[in-house]
Amino acid sequence: MEVIIPLQPSECAGMEDIRREIDALDQTVIKLLGKRFHYVLAASKFKTSATSVRAPERLKTMLATRREWAEAEGLSPDAIEKMYSDLVNHFIAEEMKHWAAQHTASAMLPQESTPPAITFDKPIPILRMFDETKAREFYLDFLGFSVEFEHRFETGLPLYLGISRDGLQLHLSEHHGDASPGATVFVPMHNIEGLRDELLAKRYGYGRPDIVQQGWGQVLEVYDPFGNRIRFCQS
Ligand SMILES: C=C(O[C@@H]1C=C(C(=O)O)C=C[C@H]1O)C(=O)O
Structure with missing residues (x-):
């Protein structure tokens, strides 16, 4: 079995090494985003309204934190904020669908909510x-x-x-x-x-x-x- 040891950027001998390392990192990032997505969906069961699904205050503070983290990594806060803003807006839309399916009036109705019609059989004198x-x-x-x-x-x-x-x-x-x-x-x-x-x-x-x-x-x-x-x- 071939064991691939990640190369540091300075250790890459050419574009082949560079692109293999980038692909591997992006695959890890996307795997992590997939995990992140499941937390967002799980959040919908604790949300009580459409506004709470969007949680605009949380969105604002989390984007601000991502800006700080970006800066600490030597990345552009604007670029990272934009990336997160696009990503989270997509997640919010998915969370909203999930939430609506669980919480809209019809979804909240008990399954057997339609009462049986009142009918009469023939009377027996x-x-x-x-x-x-x-x-x-x-x-x-x-x-x-x-x-x-x-x-x-x-x-x-x-x-x-x-x-x-x-x-x-x-x-x-x-x-x-x-x-x-x-x-x-x-x-x-x-x-x-x-x-x-x-x-x-x-x-x-x-x-x-x-x-x-x-x-x-x-x-x-x-x-x-x-x-x-x-x-x-x-x-
Ligand atoms: C997960 C939440 O719901 C939404 C999704 C968020 C996210 O993807 O990080 C953040 C805030 C909300 O807009 C939350 O309220 O924390």
């Missing part, structure tokens, strides 16, 4: 019922609903039944506090004639519903054994 057998006969056998779930706090306590058919969900409750008989559920639907034919074919003992033409559409009403009615409507 709760209808009062007080005879499980009659409820099953009407809603399951006649209207063709299926049971989604059944709930009782314990055996012998009131039943709460979730039922559904083709997108229509109802809750039937034996709890007297949940609802009073006499409710009407308005159900927009499609193929009301198909439903009418299906219901008539059931030959249900307590109702033979037919379609009534109203101003707002065709209406078919059925009455449950507890005084509630379901008003199907196709418009």
